[in-house]
Amino acid sequence: MLLTLRASGPHAQGLGYLLHKHPDKLQTYPLSAGRAHVFYPQASDDAVTAALLLDLDPIALVRGRPGSTEGGLLDRYVNDRPYIASSFLSVAIAQVFGSALGGRCKDRPELVTTPLPLEARLVAASCRGGEGLARALFEPLGYSVTAERISLDERFPAWGKGPHFALGLSRECALREMLAHLYVLIPVLDDDKHYWVGEDEVEKLLRHGEGWLADHPEKELIARRYLKHAPRLTRDALARLVADEGSDPDADAEANAEEEAAIEETVSLNQSRQTTVIGELRRSGAKTVLDLGCGEGKLMQMLVREKSFERIVGVDVSLRALEVTRDRLHMDRLSGRKAERISLLHGSLLYRDERLEGFDAAACVEVIEHLEPFRLGAFERVLFAATRPRVIVLTTPNAEYNVRFASLPAGRMRHKDHRFEWTRAEFETWARGVAERHGYGVRFEPVGPMDEALGAPTQMAVFSR
Ligand code: SAH
Numbered sequence: 001m002l003l004t005l006r007a008s009g010p011h012a013q014g015l016g017y018l019l020h021k022h023p024d025k026l027q028t029y030p031l032s033a034g035r036a037h038v039f040y041p042q043a044s045d046d047a048v049t050a051a052l053l054l055d056l057d058p059i060a061l062v063r064g065r066p067g068s069t070e071g072g073l074l075d076r077y078v079n080d081r082p083y084i085a086s087s088f089l090s091v092a093i094a095q096v097f098g099s100a101l102g103g104r105c106k107d108r109p110e111l112v113t114t115p116l117p118l119e120a121r122l123v124a125a126s127c128r129g130g131e132g133l134a135r136a137l138f139e140p141l142g143y144s145v146t147a148e149r150i151s152l153d154e155r156f157p158a159w160g161k162g163p164h165f166a167l168g169l170s171r172e173c174a175l176r177e178m179l180a181h182l183y184v185l186i187p188v189l190d191d192d193k194h195y196w197v198g199e200d201e202v203e204k205l206l207r208h209g210e211g212w213l214a215d216h217p218e219k220e221l222i223a224r225r226y227l228k229h230a231p232r233l234t235r236d237a238l239a240r241l242v243a244d245e246g247s248d249p250d251a252d253a254e255a256n257a258e259e260e261a262a263i264e265e266t267v268s269l270n271q272s273r274q275t276t277v278i279g280e281l282r283r284s285g286a287k288t289v290l291d292l293g294c295g296e297g298k299l300m301q302m303l304v305r306e307k308s309f310e311r312i313v314g315v316d317v318s319l320r321a322l323e324v325t326r327d328r329l330h331m332d333r334l335s336g337r338k339a340e341r342i343s344l345l346h347g348s349l350l351y352r353d354e355r356l357e358g359f360d361a362a363a364c365v366e367v368i369e370h371l372e373p374f375r376l377g378a379f380e381r382v383l384f385a386a387t388r389p390r391v392i393v394l395t396t397p398n399a400e401y402n403v404r405f406a407s408l409p410a411g412r413m414r415h416k417d418h419r420f421e422w423t424r425a426e427f428e429t430w431a432r433g434v435a436e437r438h439g440y441g442v443r444f445e446p447v448g449p450m451d452e453a454l455g456a457p458t459q460m461a462v463f464s465r
Contacts, residue, residue, distance in 0.1 A: 001054040001083055003093075003182075006119040007175070008047045014111040015048045016040070018100045018175045023048065029096050033060040034082075036092045054092055056082040084164055085125040087187040087194050093179060101183060101208075103176040111175075118178050119170040124150060126190040127165045132271040134167055137185050139301065140217050140328060143171045180208045188225040197228040202237045214241045217296060217324075269448045273458050274299050276447045277363050277393050280462050282308060284391040286361035290315060292349055292383070293367030297325025304329060304342060315345045315356065322346060350378045352386045361391040366458075369396050369418045376430070384438035384463075392440070392463040394431075395447060397421045401457040424455050431461040440465045 007015040016023045023043040029036045034056035042049040058077055081088065094101060103112045127134050131147040138145050146168035149161040171178065184205065187193050205213070205226050213219055219241060220234075227233040277299065281289055287310045291300050294314030303312045316322050322344045326332065329342060347353050349367070356362075362383070371379055383392065397414055399421035408414065413421045422430070428444060435442040440463040446456030 001056070001085060001089060002123045003052045003054075003085065003089060004041070004049050004121045004123075005052075005175075005178075006042070006047065006049040006121070007116045008119075009117045010046070011111065011114055011116050012046050012048045013043075014108060014114065014116065015050055015175070016043070017108045018105055018111050019050055019097055020099050020105075021050065023050075029092075031056075031088070031092060031095065033057055033088065036096050038096060052089075052092060052096060054082075054089060056088060058082055080126065080164070081194070083124055084190070085122040085167075085186045086190045086192065089122075090183045090186050093183050097179060100175055101179045113174050115172045115174055117170070117172045118175065119168060120178060120182060121169075122165075122167045122186070124164045125167045125186070126163070126192070127167070128189065128191040129268070131165065132275075134165065134189060136218050136271075137188060137222070138169055138181070141171070141181055141212060142173070142330070143169045143181075145169055177212075180210075181212070184208050184213070184222065184226060188222050191225045193226075193228050197230060197233065199233070201227055202233050202240075205237055206240060209241070217298070217328075269457055270298065273365060273395060273447050273460075274302050276445070276460065277365055277395065278302055278306065280393045280445075280460075281361050281363060281391070282306060284361050284464070286359075286389075286391060287311070288359045288361070289313070290356055290359045290362040290387075290389060292356075292362050292364040293317075293370070294325060294344070295321050295366075297321075297328045299363060299365055300325055300342070301328055309341075311341060311359075313343050313345060313356070313359070315347050315349065315353075317346070317348045319346055349382055350375055352382050356387045359387070359389045361393070362387070362389040364392065364394040366395055366397070368394065369413075369415075369421055372419050380434050380437075384434055384440065388438075388465075390465060393460065394463070395458050395460045396427060398427070398446075398455050398457060398459045399423050400454045401448075401451060404451060404454060404457070422459075424459055427459050427461070431463070435463055438465075 005015065019038070021027055021038045023040040026037060026039045031054070034054065037053040037055065038050065039053070040048065040050050058081070099105065105112050125134070127147070134147045135145050148166045150164045150166055151157065152159040152162040205223065213222065216222060220238065223237045223241070224234045227237060287308065289303060289309050289312055291303065291312070291314045294300050294316050297314060300312060300314045303309055314322070314325055325344055331339070331342060331344070334342070345355055347355070350371070364383070368376065368379065397418070400423050402408055402414065402421070403410070405414070431442050431444070434440070442461050442463045445460045445462065447458035447460050448456045450456050
């Protein structure tokens with residue numbers, strides 16, 4: 001397993017001081033199940049790369065797991081652990097780069113907080129949740145992420161790609177921040193910690209998560225996976241993370257959204273919803289798109305990456321949600337054409353708004369169920385009679401599927417703010433009525449894993465005229 005850390009720019013040489021490792025030497029450290037080597041493949045004036053190579057011993061790994069025969073004897077000796085980024089790498093980071101992770105640098109203390117253009121590369125990462133998860137974890141922290149699926153065997157291209165990714169993470173920040181993110185998030189990506197997790201692991205999570213985890217949109221998933229799905233530890237960690245936030249309606253809305261995300265098993269459904277909606281928008285040929293009820297901007301973040309969209313406008317009634325979106329999209333750092341391409345509007349979908357007219361397409365993802373049923377008429381008039389984009393992609397939960405969510409008590413809705421959740425028949429009746437009244441055609445698509453009897457967790461209507 002190989003991790004490289006590259007610093008560039010005028011302070012690049014600071015990397016050696018921060019890591020407390022001399023660029024001219026190869027240094028080796030013993031680990032519980034092997035060895036770690038540190039060396040520098042590159043050390044010039046304006047770019048320095050340090051490499052941490054883990055040399056894990058598969059026999060020592062098995063010795064560390066007495067009695068475990070899960071997967072059979074062969075699996076105990078032959079597995080991906082020595083080759084991929086996992087909790088072993090986090091342990092090595094803490095042992096070998098402990099001073100850098102703790103923010104200590106005797107010789108050059110000013111470097112500890114100096115932002116450097118940094119790039120981390122993990123040659124092989126296990127990423128349970130795919131590229132989408134890697135992005136969901138690192139992008140909110142400001143990283144540019146590249147994720148490339150690795151071929152099973154370069155000599156046999158026909159075998160296709162394997163489950164592992166080569167990950168690149170770039171960002172300008174202090175090294176200690178990047179190391180803390182890697183330390184926490186590598187085992188989260190892998191979701192298979194090699195050691196027993198107890199109370200002290202909550203302390204570690206909070207210590208290394210300080211300053212970023214409390215505001216991370218995936219903090220629930222991060223805490224859960226980091227703590228090996230132990231429900232009590234995860235609850236404790238999350239309670240302590242939000243303890244200082246006080247309570248206000250917007251924060252409650254966030255907590256509710258998280259609960260909904262947890263019930264819907266977070267990333268996967270969210271993601272397939274977003275990719276499906278974006279696919280529809282792309283295929284419609286739209287150049288200008290609205291994200292109505294954009295919330296915290298997760299869909300916007302993906303829309304921005306699609307070159308074919310020339311103008312993207314998010315609308316929401318919650319200022320707080322818009323602020324999160326603005327930060328997520330780094331809007332205050334954009335200029336010129338990039339800045340003109342994206343805007344956020346504070347407004348309600350229940351009142352006609354001329355700023356929203358003249359767009360090719362609109363997404364309205366998981367919004368209508370937040371409206372009081374008696375306001376649906378106003379929503380319909382505003383969107384389908386006044387705003388009238390050529391294509392409207394609208395999603396809402398399929399209530400029939402709720403019995404499949406193990407953590408959702410019978411009869412409850414997925415989110416405390418939902419005013420209703422419709423069956424497929426209810427949604428289709430409403431949508432066909434709307435389409436007919438306003439001269440649109442409509443088709444329905446399931447989103448997420450299909451249950452033969454209950455349908456998919458999310459239902460989508462695509463209206464076009
Ligand atoms: N589309 C986002 C957010 C869904 S949550 C996503 O899929 O993640 C519903 C969003 O609708 C919230 O952000 C809420 O503030 C917004 N919303 C609710 N009523 C609204 C209204 N009348 N006008 C505009 N936005 C509204």
